[in-house]
Amino acid sequence: METYTIIVLLLAATIRVATPLLLAALAGLFSERAGVIDLGLEGKMLGAAFAAAAVSAVTGSAWLGLGAAILTGAALALLIGFACITHRGNQVVAGMAVTIMVVGLAPSLALAWFGLGGQTPQLAAAGQRFTALPWPWADAARETPFPGLLYAELLGGHNLVVYLAAALVPASAWVLYRTRFGMRLRAVGENPHAVESAGVPVNALRYRAVLISGVLCGVAGAYLSTAANAGFVRDMTAGKGYLALAALIFGKWRPGPTLGACLLFAFTDAAAARMQGVALPLVGVVPVQFILALPYVLTVLLLAGFVGRAVPPKALGMPYAKER
Amino acid sequence: MSAPAKLPRWADLALLPAVSLGAALLLSAALVAVLGENPATALRLLFTGAFGSGDAVGYTLYYATNFIFTGLGVAVAYHAGLFNIGAEGQAYVGGLGVSLVCLAAGGWPAWVVLPLAVAAGAAFGAAWAFIPAWLQARRGSHVVITTIMFNFIASALMTYLLVNVLIKPGQQSPESREFGANAVLPAVHELLATVGLKVAPSPLNLAFLLALAAGGLVWVLLWRTRWGYRLRVAGANPEAAVYAGIRPGRVTIGAMLLSGALAGGLGLNELMGAQHRLTLDFPGGAGFVGIAVALMGRNQPVGISAAAVLFGALYQGGSQLAFDLPRINRDFVVVIQGLVILFCGALENVWRGPLARLLATRRGDQGGA
Numbered sequence: 001m002e003t004y005t006i007i008v009l010l011l012a013a014t015i016r017v018a019t020p021l022l023l024a025a026l027a028g029l030f031s032e033r034a035g036v037i038d039l040g041l042e043g044k045m046l047g048a049a050f051a052a053a054a055v056s057a058v059t060g061s062a063w064l065g066l067g068a069a070i071l072t073g074a075a076l077a078l079l080i081g082f083a084c085i086t087h088r089g090n091q092v093v094a095g096m097a098v099t100i101m102v103v104g105l106a107p108s109l110a111l112a113w114f115g116l117g118g119q120t121p122q123l124a125a126a127g128q129r130f131t132a133l134p135w136p137w138a139d140a141a142r143e144t145p146f147p148g149l150l151y152a153e154l155l156g157g158h159n160l161v162v163y164l165a166a167a168l169v170p171a172s173a174w175v176l177y178r179t180r181f182g183m184r185l186r187a188v189g190e191n192p193h194a195v196e197s198a199g200v201p202v203n204a205l206r207y208r209a210v211l212i213s214g215v216l217c218g219v220a221g222a223y224l225s226t227a228a229n230a231g232f233v234r235d236m237t238a239g240k241g242y243l244a245l246a247a248l249i250f251g252k253w254r255p256g257p258t259l260g261a262c263l264l265f266a267f268t269d270a271a272a273a274r275m276q277g278v279a280l281p282l283v284g285v286v287p288v289q290f291i292l293a294l295p296y297v298l299t300v301l302l303l304a305g306f307v308g309r310a311v312p313p314k315a316l317g318m319p320y321a322k323e324r
Numbered sequence: 325m326s327a328p329a330k331l332p333r334w335a336d337l338a339l340l341p342a343v344s345l346g347a348a349l350l351l352s353a354a355l356v357a358v359l360g361e362n363p364a365t366a367l368r369l370l371f372t373g374a375f376g377s378g379d380a381v382g383y384t385l386y387y388a389t390n391f392i393f394t395g396l397g398v399a400v401a402y403h404a405g406l407f408n409i410g411a412e413g414q415a416y417v418g419g420l421g422v423s424l425v426c427l428a429a430g431g432w433p434a435w436v437v438l439p440l441a442v443a444a445g446a447a448f449g450a451a452w453a454f455i456p457a458w459l460q461a462r463r464g465s466h467v468v469i470t471t472i473m474f475n476f477i478a479s480a481l482m483t484y485l486l487v488n489v490l491i492k493p494g495q496q497s498p499e500s501r502e503f504g505a506n507a508v509l510p511a512v513h514e515l516l517a518t519v520g521l522k523v524a525p526s527p528l529n530l531a532f533l534l535a536l537a538a539g540g541l542v543w544v545l546l547w548r549t550r551w552g553y554r555l556r557v558a559g560a561n562p563e564a565a566v567y568a569g570i571r572p573g574r575v576t577i578g579a580m581l582l583s584g585a586l587a588g589g590l591g592l593n594e595l596m597g598a599q600h601r602l603t604l605d606f607p608g609g610a611g612f613v614g615i616a617v618a619l620m621g622r623n624q625p626v627g628i629s630a631a632a633v634l635f636g637a638l639y640q641g642g643s644q645l646a647f648d649l650p651r652i653n654r655d656f657v658v659v660i661q662g663l664v665i666l667f668c669g670a671l672e673n674v675w676r677g678p679l680a681r682l683l684a685t686r687r688g689d690q691g692g693a
Contacts, residue, residue, distance in 0.1 A: 037468075083670040092407055092468055093619070094670035100612060101662025105355070107655040112359040118653060234655075242472055249469065287488065293480035296473040300456075303465035312466075 004145065010270055012153045016228060018266035019165045020045070020220040024244035025251065025258050026165075026172050027216035031077075033176065033253060034209030035189040035315040039095025040080050042241025043102040044214055048073040048221025050106035053120040053232035054113065056128045062226045065128075070218035076102065077214025078207075085206045088319030099241070107234045120225070120232040130159040130227040161223045168216070173255040185209055189313035192320045202320050220244075246299040252310045265295040329680035337622050341668055343675050345620060348663040355659060360651045373644025374637035380644075382512065382526025388629075388636030389528075389593040390607075392535040394614025395632055396542050397449075397587035399623035401467075403546060404579030405559035410456060410471025411587040412611025413478030414449040418588020419595050420482065421448030423490070423500060423602035426507035426595070434506045441507070441596055442534070442589075449588020450581040452478060457580030461573035467580070479605070486604055500602040509597040529597035531589070538586060539625035545582070555579050587611060609658075616661050619669040635661070 024041045031038040048069035056065030076098055083089040083097075107118030114120055123129050135156030141148035176182035184205055187195045192202045224240075225232045247265050251258030272291040279285050302310050331340060353363035374384045394411045401408035408414075421444035429437040456470035486498040509530040513523040546552035558565040558575040565572060594606050613635055620634070621627030642657035 039468075039472075083666070087671060087673040089670035089673055090407075092409070093615075093665060096409070096612070096615065097662050097666035097670055099662070100665060101659055104655045104658025104660075104662060108355075108359060108653065108659060111653050111655075112651045118655065239476060242476065245469070246473060287484050289480040289484040289487075293477045296476045296480075300459070300465070300470055300473050300477075303469060304459045304463040305465070306463075 005149065006274075008149050008153050010267075010274060012157065013270040013273075014263060014267045015154070015158065015162060017269050018262045019162045020223050020228070020240055021244045021247055021266055022165045022259060022262040023161075023168070023216050023220035023223065024241055025248040025262055026168055026255065027213040027220065028245055028248045029172065029176075029251075029253060029255060029258060030185070030209045030216070031213040032248065032316055033189045033313055034185050034206045035192060035313055035318065035320070036080075036084055036206055036210055037091040037095065037317045038210075038213055038245065039092055040076065040098040040241075041095075041213075041217060041244055042237050042239070043095070043099030044073045044076045044217035045221045045224065045241050046099075046106055046235070046237045047076055047102040048218040049225040049236055050102075050110065050120070050221075050232045051218075052222035053123065053225035054110070056123055056226050057114070057121045057231070060125055060128055062123075062128055062130050062222075065226050066130075066219070066222045069222035070215050073216070073218030073221060074211055074214040077210045077217070081207050081210045084319065085203050085210070088321060091317055091319075103235065106232065110232060118234045123226060123230040128226070129230055130161055130223070132157050132159055133163075159227045161219065161227050164219065165223075169255050169259045176255065181208075186313070188320075189315055192315055192318075196320075196322065202322070206320070217241075243295060246295055249310050249312075250295075250299050250302055252308075253313060268292070268294050329677045331676060331680050332683065335679060335683060337624070337627070340672055340675060340679060341620055341622060341627075343679065344667040344672055345664065347671075347675075348660065348667040351663055351667075352656075352660045356652070356656075359656075361649050366645055366649065366652065369645050369648050370638070370641035372641075374641035378524035379526045380640060382524065382528040383640040384633065384636040385532055386526060386528040386593070386598065386636070387639040388632040389532045389535045389597075390590050390610040391613050391617045391632035391635050392539060392629055393589035393593070394587050394611050395617030395621060395628040396535075396538055396614075396625065397583040397585075398614045398618035399621070399625075399628055400542060400546070400555075400586060401579050401583040402618060402623050403559045404555045404575050405562060406457075406460075406576060406579060406583075407468050408453070408471055408580065408583050409468055409615070410453060410474050410611070411583070411614045412607050412609070413471070413475035414452045414584040414587040415590035415607040415611050416478045416482050416605075417452040418445040418449030418584070419591030419602060419606055420485070421445045421588065422591035422595055423503075426503040427490075427500060427602075429504060429507040432506060437507045438509070442592060445588040445591045446585035447588075450585040453580040453584025453587075454577065457577045461576040467576075475611070483604065486602065490602060498604045503596065503600045507596065508600050509592065511597070527598040529593065531593035531597040534592060535589065536629065538589060539629055542582075542586070543625045551578070587614070613661060616665045616668070620664060 024045055028038040028041050051072035052065035052069035055068035056062050080094045080098055083094040084091045110118050110120055138152040138156050141152045176186060184195060184200055188202055188205045196202050224236055243265055247261040248258055250261035268291055272288050275286060275291060276288050302308055356363045356366045373380060375381055394415060397411045398408055422441045425437065425441040425444045452474060456467050456474055459465045459470055460467045490500045491498050492501040512528045513525045516523050546556060554570045555575050557568060558570050558572050562572055590607055590610055595602055617628055617631040617635055621631035638657050638660055642654055645652050646654045
């Protein structure tokens with residue numbers, strides 16, 4: 001029974017860790033499927049996390065915070081679009097630049113506005129955060145661990161954003177594979193010239209793709225600062241944007257497998273926290289750093305074709321110039 | 325495809341970066357105003373903080389030393405058409421090489437330790453760059469993504485080694501024991517004191533000269549050897565390079581090895597020169613500053629050295645700024661860094677077209693007169 005409870009709680013933690021990863025990975029999916037490398041995930045998420053916490057702290061509304069986060073993510077995405085799509089700048093450089101700028105700007109603004117040394121005030125009042133939704137009969141269900149605990153902790157016990165992220169996986173798949181917009185978007189990432197000859201403006205499509213990425217990063221950021229935590233702290237994304245990028249690649253730029261990769265990476269993260277000093281059968285104590293590095297090692301192995309093969313969109317990273 | 329507008333060489337090397345830098349600094353000044361401080365005061369403090377006294381200049385050049393090493397590393401890869409985002413991780417692992425030699429150097433004379441430490445730093449940095457390079461050359465995975473992943477893997481590996489293996493016994497913070505006196509680089513103020521010159525003490529050390537020498541070495545290798553010529557051809561036009569009998573895979577691996585070796589030099593300045601022990605996360609983002617420095621310095625050693633001094637000044641002056649202005653902290657230097665990368669790297673086409681037109685009309689007028 002003890003092991004059972006540990007496993008259920010571990011899986012519940014996995015879902016909570018996976019949520020921002022999944023949102024950011026889906027964000028990158030839209031951008032990269034349209035041919036724009038998204039190294040700005042980390043920066044857009046961090047900027048949005050700050051915006052959400054700052055607005056929620058001032059107005060007292062987590063929803064207004066979410067709105068500000070989405071606007072911030074979209075604005076940063078448009079900046080990347082302006083550099084990479086309109087002016088055909090280097091996409092890798094643009095994403096890096098935006099990330100580095102936000103890493104500095106968020107704590108700078110936090111210091112100037114709140115005077116708390118680079119973080120926002122604690123979000124303690126009701127309504128300032130997205131808290132776990134009340135789930136019917138959850139407390140009663142805990143009385144009978146199986147299947148009650150599964151119901152109360154895995155299915156229930158999460159906030160709204162978690163369910164939103166889960167719903168976005170089939171929604172993204174539907175948009176990308178079943179709508180005209182999605183098919184054009186994928187075509188732009190493979191062969192933009194063909195799309196242009198069919199009379200569809202490439203740059204407008206790419207702008208829409210990076211904008212979707214900005215909006216989703218906005219939700220991911222709001223989750224970090226107003227749902228998973230109670231406020232913004234310096235560097236709170238802590239590489240999650242790059243981990244999401246790895247998950248996106250590990251998921252071979254497809255929504256379903258990307259969800260799987262996010263859950264796998266989140267599980268290693270959640271497990272690492274509990275594996276500190278625990279001896280496993282056969283291998284003994286695995287250093288926690290090795291577990292944390294596992295997602296990156298797996299992604300490198302996949303990219304190198306040692307485990308399966310990940311083929312990026314053909315036009316990924318290539319600026320498009322209209323032929324005259 | 326319509327090619328980006330052509331600029332004369334001097335404009336491409338000097339005018340365009342100057343305009344981009346100006347735009348980045350102007351926007352930074354506007355942000356200072358948004359934060360609620362006076363931009364003119366901030367600029368004055370930044371300048372006096374970086375160059376106002378002997379020890380300030382020392383600190384500025386000490387920071388610049390780090391950025392020369394990583395900037396050169398990024399630039400060498402760039403000339404081969406590769407974007408090495410992994411200078412941070414390569415510098416970190418390079419520092420491990422430097423530290424292992426310094427920790428092992430019991431009673432060895434200093435003139436034995438220094439070349440060994442240089443070689444080990446370069447070898448470890450190069451080794452960390454080799455795997456992504458080999459994976460791109462032979463397995464087709466992209467070096468941008470793999471070097472990012474390798475930064476995280478390096479960070480995990482080094483944390484493990486420091487916490488579990490190299491930590492000084494009986495100590496809480498994850499640091500190695502201190503290097504012996506024979507295994508540290510002399511500070512510049514100590515060297516000058518031996519010839520009777522009195523300079524304010526600062527962590528500026530012999531590694532600064534090593535960084536300048538590395539710049540010279542890169543210039544010779546890239547622009548005066550056949551190997552460098554091949555590297556630049558493969559970077560400028562990979563298809564033509566293949567027809568000229570150049571093997572792109574070899575160029576990729578060679579360029580990344582040199583790139584990682586240069587980034588590995590960071591450990592000489594930071595560990596052997598200043599901290600005298602191996603510490604957690606000692607690169608502290610210098611690998612990413614190297615990207616900004618390389619972009620601003622147009623990937624030329626002279627330009628990189630100048631850009632490195634500018635960023636050294638930003639880092640040193642930035643601490644003065646954070647000390648004197650209550651509404652600004654050290655993070656603001658990172659904002660300027662990001663804006664410089666944005667304007668010099670991603671947005672330069674914004675100015676390229678107008679500048680080309682402006683220069684063309686001016687030349688046209690002179691021709692007509």
